[in-house]
Amino acid sequence: MAEHSPKLDSKTLWGGKESPFQTSYGKLMMWFFLVSDALTFSGLLIAYGFSRHDAQDAWPIGEETFNSMPFLGHGYPLLYVALMTFILIVSSVTMVLAVEAGHRMNQKGVVKWLIATIIGGAFFVGSQAWEWSHFIHGSEFGKIELTDGSQAIVKGHFGEIENFTVVEAGRHHKKGAVIKDDLLHEFQHAAVNGKINDDGMIRLHDGSLAKINKAKDHEMKLIIKRDGSKNKVGDTPILGKAAEKLYYDAVYAGEKNRVIYGANLEQNEYGPQQYGQFFFFITGFHGFHVFSGVIINIIILLGVISGTYQKRGHYEMVEKTGLYWHFVDLVWVFVFTFFYLV
Amino acid sequence: MERDDLIEYSLHAHHSEEKGKEIRKKIWMVTLLLTIITVVEVFTGAFIKQSSWVWPFVKWGFIILTVFKASYIVLVFMHLGDEKKSLKYMILIPYFLFILYLIFIALWEALAVGDAWSTYGGA
Numbered sequence: 001m002a003e004h005s006p007k008l009d010s011k012t013l014w015g016g017k018e019s020p021f022q023t024s025y026g027k028l029m030m031w032f033f034l035v036s037d038a039l040t041f042s043g044l045l046i047a048y049g050f051s052r053h054d055a056q057d058a059w060p061i062g063e064e065t066f067n068s069m070p071f072l073g074h075g076y077p078l079l080y081v082a083l084m085t086f087i088l089i090v091s092s093v094t095m096v097l098a099v100e101a102g103h104r105m106n107q108k109g110v111v112k113w114l115i116a117t118i119i120g121g122a123f124f125v126g127s128q129a130w131e132w133s134h135f136i137h138g139s140e141f142g143k144i145e146l147t148d149g150s151q152a153i154v155k156g157h158f159g160e161i162e163n164f165t166v167v168e169a170g171r172h173h174k175k176g177a178v179i180k181d182d183l184l185h186e187f188q189h190a191a192v193n194g195k196i197n198d199d200g201m202i203r204l205h206d207g208s209l210a211k212i213n214k215a216k217d218h219e220m221k222l223i224i225k226r227d228g229s230k231n232k233v234g235d236t237p238i239l240g241k242a243a244e245k246l247y248y249d250a251v252y253a254g255e256k257n258r259v260i261y262g263a264n265l266e267q268n269e270y271g272p273q274q275y276g277q278f279f280f281f282i283t284g285f286h287g288f289h290v291f292s293g294v295i296i297n298i299i300i301l302l303g304v305i306s307g308t309y310q311k312r313g314h315y316e317m318v319e320k321t322g323l324y325w326h327f328v329d330l331v332w333v334f335v336f337t338f339f340y341l342v
Numbered sequence: 343m344e345r346d347d348l349i350e351y352s353l354h355a356h357h358s359e360e361k362g363k364e365i366r367k368k369i370w371m372v373t374l375l376l377t378i379i380t381v382v383e384v385f386t387g388a389f390i391k392q393s394s395w396v397w398p399f400v401k402w403g404f405i406i407l408t409v410f411k412a413s414y415i416v417l418v419f420m421h422l423g424d425e426k427k428s429l430k431y432m433i434l435i436p437y438f439l440f441i442l443y444l445i446f447i448a449l450w451e452a453l454a455v456g457d458a459w460s461t462y463g464g465a
Contacts (some may be wrong), residue, residue: 019351020428021425021428021432023351023426031429031433034433038437039440042444043444046441046445046449049445050451051452053449053452053453054456055456061392077388079384082381082384085380086377089376089380092419093372093373096369096418097369103355103356103357104357104358105356313353314355314356316355319355326419326420330415330416333408333412333415334408334412336408337383337405337408341404342401
């Protein structure tokens with residue numbers, strides 16, 4: 001901006017009225033808050049780094065974990081999160097344009113760019129909700145525990161389940177009935193609870209027994225993420241027939257928790273337990289910042305529309321919320337790198 | 343009543359239409375730069391596997407680009423580059439002092455702990 005020495009008369013100056021940093025009280029305090037908030041995020045990300053370096057090769061790889069797009073399915077590594085990043089950067093740009101319009105006392109300009117910022121922020125929060133939902137529900141294959149105690153994540157194309165044919169009636173389904181609804185959900189629920197046995201028979205909710213008719217899987221790949229007595233982390237991935245055999249040995253074992261889908265705070269299909277916890281905490285804490293940023297922006301927008309700042313003679317409130325908003329973008333730049341890229 | 347804030351500082355950021363044009367041009371240039379960096383990062387991340395021998399270089403490349411992006415956001419979007427020197431350094435120096443040290447000590451310790459687990463056992 002222009003030169004930074006406000007013309008103060010000597011009386012004011014010697015009355016202890018000059019800011020040592022030549023900036024207003026509000027802006028300075030916003031900076032202090034951001035410094036402390038940045039230290040919090042640094043601490044969280046460094047704790048994440050600690051766990052990650054501790055676990056080394058067992059840690060999940062971003063492009064393997066996040067490879068889905070809304071409406072398009074799998075096979076798009078990092079694309080969605082890149083889009084989210086782009087949206088947040090653009091909303092940071094519209095915010096700085098709102099601040100710039102404020103410096104010219106251009107009320108209409110501030111309104112326009114602030115609304116754009118709010119839309120961008122809301123879009124980002126929505127995307128994060130989608131991402132969380134996907135992370136929690138997990139993939140079609142899940143993660144398996146092999147007989148030697150090692151754990152492996154599973155990649156490939158999951159053959160579609162066509163139907164279940166009931167062979168033994170339960171409380172609800174009759175013998176010979178063909179079930180076509182909610183198949184994947186039923187399958188995963190049964191797999192987790194050890195209710196699928198080795199002939200590919202599934203014990204359904206109502207106690208009936210059904211045969212699973214399922215298309216073949218393709219290009220299955222098992223990547224070891226926890227050491228067992230035989231398989232070690234860092235071994236070359238197990239492919240093809242061998243992978244399929246190991247996978248269905250685990251799924252058909254009839255034992256609880258040989259397969260894990262998605263994530264919660266106790267376990268996740270992607271890697272070590274801490275990975276899920278850090279994911280929820282750090283992206284959640286950041287998402288909460290974005291959410292509160294959107295709310296603050298809306299409040300300031302109302303102030304701009306009602307002409308409060310026009311009357312006051314300056315748009316510093318927009319500048320201060322702008323600082324907060326850019327900070328949120330700044331944090332995301334680091335989260336993006338350390339959670340998704342490296 | 344005498345105001346206890348100094349409105350002069352708030353008014354000081356005002357600028358003219360011509361200056362505004364100049365500033366907006368700079369903002370769009372920075373936008374373009376940040377977008378290009380992000381696109382390059384995502385494509386490199388998608389095509390270079392972590393098992394590849396170039397990965398360590400790519401990883402450091404990502405970290406350097408991240409710091410690069412961060413400095414553009416802080417210095418241009420947050421206008422810290424235009425603030426008084428004393429304010430600028432008061433905000434930035436804690437990170438150079440403490441955070442770099444914390445990163446160093448935490449990651450070094452993590453590697454040692456990881457080695458200890460794999461050497462002496464544990465689940």
